Amino acid sequence: MPSTPTLIFIIIFYLVSLASMLQNGFMMIVLGREWMRNRALLAADMIVASLASSRFCLHGVTILTNLLASFDFCYQANLVGIFWDFTNTLVFWLTALLGIFYCVKISSFSHPVLFWLKWRISQLVPRLLLVSLIIGGLSAVISATGNIVADQKTISQGLHENCTFGHMSLDFYRHYYLCHAVLMWFIPFFLFVVSIILLMFSLYQHVEKMRGHRLGPWDPHTQAHTMALKSLTFFFIFYILFFLALTISSTKTKTMQSFWYWAREVMIYTGVFSNSILMVLSNPKLRKALKMRF
Template sequence: MVGDILSPVVIFFWIILGILSVIALLGNGFITAMISHQWLQTGKMASCDFLLTTLSTSRFLLQLSSLLGYPVYFNIPEVSFYYSALAVMSISWFSFHITSLWSATWLSILYCVKVTNFPNNFFFWLKTRINVLVPRLFAMSVAVSIIVSLPSFVCYFQDEKSCNLTETQSVNNYQNLFFAPISLHFTIMAINFSLNVTASILLLASLWRHTRNLRKSGIAVKDLSTQVHIKVMKSVLLYLFLYVLYITSMMLATARILKYGRPERLVTEILLSALSAVHSAILISTNPKLKKASAYILKIRERAS
């Protein structure tokens, strides 16, 4: 185990993972701080800002809990104490993971409904009520996902507690604690994946159709509206690509195919952190308020230096 941890390839992967984790923590922490500050000043928070806050906060806590899990995994001197700690960490990790997934999905649906236009009565009705419906649907999604998963966690912990675990067994079972309800986890991710990808594809199709119409109407390619549409499409495509990699990596980790701490498992950990890091950068660069705040902070730092 020690030789694998200290190999050059694994050290390189740990460095990449560390860099992405820091970027993810800074990016998501910045989004949470900025929107929360604005909410404290105005006392109001739009549906979009609410989802951005829950997404960035859950990802921040998810990244933090994952980082805290590594030293616990590689240092387990007291099985009874650390097993209880791992049980608490696993439920917390799962809650943050589910919250981040549904936040991203409903944020994609919100953007899709607001931007796209389809000649459909239900769509028109949804468009006028999406701001009220999305927070409620998000809360229902997270609550149902956690509630239906908790019995599986409880049964798993009770079964393991009834056994006389050795230190080796506890170490080997660490990665299993995070993915006790495998079938339910797969089902939740499948539903989430379907909704998120569908919303993203509809948004891309609408933006592409609108951009093509602008070009056919004789508006130059360098027109500001066209460039904005193209920039948004690139951002959505990049997010969709990273999201697919995230779900694929999560399913591989959930299926327990890759052993914890191995180089191939570290690749999946890197892909999981990449979505959180890159998506936070995309959200900051495409949100006028967050972009303005980040530019202001960077200017202050430049003056200070």
């Protein structure tokens, strides 16, 4: 029987996960209706809809994995964990794609590559979404391979009962998934950070230019920069907590009865939930649908 603080975190985890599933389901329905009505979606809305779908699946898979592991269905939990790696990697790359899209569309740099991307990125979004799916599939293959090797090492040590890892398999698990985190999660995280930095620098250049022309700082282009920066900054705060918590979890394996395991789960998925709130509030279609509903 878990302790009272652990039980509190377990309850918070499931409540946050269910609330986030409802929230992302709402986003999927609103944008899905928009697509059905117009037979098309804006490029930014395509990314948001894909991100909402992947987060909905991420929460669902996480709930299922924790439930299976809690009842010692370790083999089934490992199988579902492969889908968790797929959806989690997909969330990282779609988040990076959203940051890059805003940076390219709003920034005012005169570099030829960025200028070309500004006019082409909307057409490239469907292909980039497909690339994200392929990378997510590659992550699932890597995860499955790691689980097979770890299980074989565990069986060879005679510790396959009750989800117990031996020392050799645990060391392998930690190092393998740390490399996995660096390869699949750090790259999109880095791209997202670079996008925010470039957008900030672009805003600074634009404001200085407006001052030189003695124009007001709140022209529409500056407002677009500022609104995007506000959303991406808060997005970044929760995103970095999500990234750090996942990286730590890749190097430190906790049991299901551990207080710190559930505290980490609450930290990770509260960050995802908070990001989803920002996506709803920063998207005009979703914000309008929310006002009409409530």
